[in-house]
Amino acid sequence: MPELPEVQTIVNGLKDKIIGKEIIGIDEFRNNTVHNKTGRKISEFGKIKNINRIGKYIIISTSSDIKLVVHLRMTGKLIFKENANINPAHLRAQFNFQDGSVLYFDDTRNFGFVNIYKKTQSVDYLRKLGPDALSCKFSEEYLNNVIQKRKAPIKNLLLNQSVVAGLGNIYVAEILYRAKLSPMRKSYKLNFEEVQRIVEITKKVLKKAIKHNGTTISDYRNIDEKSGEFQNFLRIYGKLKCSCGEDVNKVKQAGRTTYFCPQCQT
DNA sequence: ATTGCTTCCTGAGCGC
């Protein structure tokens, strides 16, 4: 469910609420949710030191050099409460802090996970990620270089987390619409000016979405269970008509729904 | 190496 802006909104919320809190335990309510690869007891993890984001991954680091890697996939939510007083419908795990506050991990479809490593452990799936979409490493030169060698449609390439980390189905649709590029265009056929447009618009759209706390279509909520507001700024994803009057086309690309306007996007 | 299809899982929304 969540893409970069939604994950960033969650990270911002967590920074506000849980830095400095000591983890005293993690309860698991569904199998295969929490994977502790540290060889250490959860009671030894210490206090939350920092929270970061790489692509759609949330990285929570602690004072005893542990990192908790959380991925929410389609329906995962993190919900923070000062007291353990709610019972989320699809609770998979909860983090208990020394002061009685709780972080719930709720996930309807069971696709998400919490993996725990020592700081020094190398994490394969993180190593394989491309540059984060908001980092300066995701530049015109970088994307142009990657794109020249690829035959896949530009939409599929932008969804590939090893090319650029953080984009998902909604934001790729919005970016290509605003860049006036057809999602079906073969990557290597884009010229440098078009690549520039993609990179520039990507950063602009993501920043604006973060400012509006992400996009809520159905499941996504921040850690206070509040919806985002960027759905009010969507121009193509989920739309029936383009502002030009043309019907929005809906096709499948690599198993995912693509929305585009055949008039405006070429 | 790159690509795209299938799969994991649950629930919402729709037509009948």
Place this chain on the structure above:
DNA sequence: TGCGCTCAGGAAGCAA
């Protein structure tokens, strides 16, 4: 009301 079908902000794991 209820059944069956399709669809969903993701990404591993395959096979070609």
